[in-house]
Amino acid sequence: MGRKKKGIPGLSFSWKRALGISAAKGKLSRQIGIPLTRSGRQRKIGKAMGCCVPLFLIFAGFSAIIASFI
Template sequence: MTNTKIPGVSFSWRRALGVTKIKRRFTNATGIPTTKSGIERKIGAAVAGVVLKLFK
């Protein structure tokens, strides 16, 4: 985003091209997060699940 020095006015090329909407649709359809923290959470949960199954 570019700061235009005018409060409340900004431009995002990602929103203009629809990148955000495409990422949101992909995430909702597949269940795979597109953010770094979301991917880390999903991998962490999977690893924890495997470890817990090993010790049952």
């Protein structure tokens, strides 16, 4: 069996939010433009790769057309 959760349901306390660490990390992340979390970095890279794939396919198609004329 798993651990039983103690406390009041729906009420949680985060010491990182209370000290302002979460806000500082978010602010820094927006300033430098690079997410500080692993999932955020992966999402950013995935979005960039998703943009590059159609461009690569178009470039490959034009290359194939040009190669067929030569």
